Amino acid sequence: MSIPYFPGCTLHVKAKDLDDSTRAALAALGLELTELPEWTCCGAVFPLAQDNYMGMVAAARILANAAKLGDGRLVTVCSFCYHVLKRVNFAFRNRTEARNKLNEYLEEHYNGEVTLLHPLELIRDDVGFDVLQDRVYRRLKGLKVACYYGCTLSRPAEEMGFGEPENPTIMEELVAALGAEPVGFSWKTKCCGSYQVLNNAALAADRAQAVLEAASRQGAHVIITSCPLCRYNLERLPVGAAGKGESEARLPVLYFTQLLGIALQLPATTLGLDSHYLDALKEARA
Amino acid sequence: MVVTCTVKVAGNTPCTNDAEERGRCVVTGAEMTREVKAISGQNPYLCMQCGLCSASCTGVGFMDLLPRKVMRLVQLGDKKLLENRAIWLCSTCLTCTARCPRGLDVSRVMEALRVINLRKGTEVLAPEGIPEELLTEIPQMALTSGFRKLSS
Numbered sequence: 001m002s003i004p005y006f007p008g009c010t011l012h013v014k015a016k017d018l019d020d021s022t023r024a025a026l027a028a029l030g031l032e033l034t035e036l037p038e039w040t041c042c043g044a045v046f047p048l049a050q051d052n053y054m055g056m057v058a059a060a061r062i063l064a065n066a067a068k069l070g071d072g073r074l075v076t077v078c079s080f081c082y083h084v085l086k087r088v089n090f091a092f093r094n095r096t097e098a099r100n101k102l103n104e105y106l107e108e109h110y111n112g113e114v115t116l117l118h119p120l121e122l123i124r125d126d127v128g129f130d131v132l133q134d135r136v137y138r139r140l141k142g143l144k145v146a147c148y149y150g151c152t153l154s155r156p157a158e159e160m161g162f163g164e165p166e167n168p169t170i171m172e173e174l175v176a177a178l179g180a181e182p183v184g185f186s187w188k189t190k191c192c193g194s195y196q197v198l199n200n201a202a203l204a205a206d207r208a209q210a211v212l213e214a215a216s217r218q219g220a221h222v223i224i225t226s227c228p229l230c231r232y233n234l235e236r237l238p239v240g241a242a243g244k245g246e247s248e249a250r251l252p253v254l255y256f257t258q259l260l261g262i263a264l265q266l267p268a269t270t271l272g273l274d275s276h277y278l279d280a281l282k283e284a285r286a
Numbered sequence: 287m288v289v290t291c292t293v294k295v296a297g298n299t300p301c302t303n304d305a306e307e308r309g310r311c312v313v314t315g316a317e318m319t320r321e322v323k324a325i326s327g328q329n330p331y332l333c334m335q336c337g338l339c340s341a342s343c344t345g346v347g348f349m350d351l352l353p354r355k356v357m358r359l360v361q362l363g364d365k366k367l368l369e370n371r372a373i374w375l376c377s378t379c380l381t382c383t384a385r386c387p388r389g390l391d392v393s394r395v396m397e398a399l400r401v402i403n404l405r406k407g408t409e410v411l412a413p414e415g416i417p418e419e420l421l422t423e424i425p426q427m428a429l430t431s432g433f434r435k436l437s438s
Binding site: 047049050051189191194207229232236 | 401432
């Protein structure tokens with residue numbers, strides 16, 4: 001079984017480890033991903049101006065091309081890509097004017113037939129978290145995990161369909177299936193400051209620190225995410241942030257697919273993981 | 287479908303922009319409010335000034351005008367709003383949108399205020415202003431999203 005896959009621009013360059021770990025972890029679960037033969041950037045943000053259809057064209061083209069593959073599904077893991085593709089697909093299904101304009105512009109006849117899936121949904125629905133539980137070789141017992149969704153996965157809830165807008169739980173369900181312990185984390189859907197890091201770096205640093213502190217307070221050993229920008233913003237803080245001493249390491253931030261790969265005992269190299277992460281995790285559980 | 291913009295520019299000449307370019311010809315406060323309504327698809331008069339948006343906002347600690355006040359100035363048609371820093375510090379995290387008890391999509395109102403500026407050529411993010419060190423290490427998605435939201 002091979003499923004069409006859209007990596008997105010960041011996963012081929014700066015977040016190669018997210019791409020690698022997603023493919024490797026899903027393959028280990030019997031879910032082969034096949035990259036779309038041709039693709040562009042999704043546009044990264046969904047246009048919030050009612051009259052901005054040009055901002056939807058890139059995502060529309062990707063969806064229309066994916067529909068031609070006939071599988072009916074499209075998998076993407078980057079939180080921004082998932083957000084944009086899901087909302088543009090929603091527009092195709094529910095907004096006649098958007099559908100007509102985009103089809104006219106692209107000379108397509110797409111009506112939103114593709115089902116966009118995040119790997120978390122794919123694992124839940126095609127493997128099952130209960131089955132996954134039995135397939136985990138290295139149970140991550142004692143590891144406390146803060147599941148960080150950020151702002152793009154679950155909002156707006158009626159379009160994203162990813163659970164409660166401020167309390168999705170699918171990542172915690174995955175973590176529990178790996179034998180680890182998801183911590184209560186009230187900051188899980190708070191924003192890391194996102195692209196404001198370019199415009200007001202202090203804002204992004206302030207938000208990232210608040211997220212790290214909240215995870216620290218809950219005793220988390222590691223934060224997991226599916227967003228390269230969240231990870232970047234959380235990791236660019238200097239060591240010593242989040243109330244920890246200079247000598248103490250910052251809370252590690254991993255992609256959820258890397259944690260999954262560790263539990264499936266995949267080689268660190270296929271997960272894009274430096275060995276220091278593995279050491280940090282081992283220490284955390286000791 | 288081409289919808290011609292109804293705003294009259296200085297000298298009472300009708301604006302020739304079609305609806306896809308709405309907002310470029312905003313001159314008065316009343317025009318600003320009308321264009322915000324058209325671009326955002328939101329009715330700002332639904333806002334009852336409870337302040338939940340301000341309390342929920344990611345960037346609020348850095349704003350000179352809180353989202354609740356932004357909503358108020360849209361209602362009042364105060365054109366000074368377009369020159370405010372707050373509208374550029376929104377990270378479109380949609381927390382305000384998820385929480386508004388009046389069902390307003392506040393983030394769309396913030397976007398409309400940016401869009402009116404952007405369509406006139408007023409922007410806040412310029413490539414040359416980004417430190418090189420940041421440029422080399424930042425994920426591509428940050429550049430695409432930042433430029434789409436904050437530059438014209």
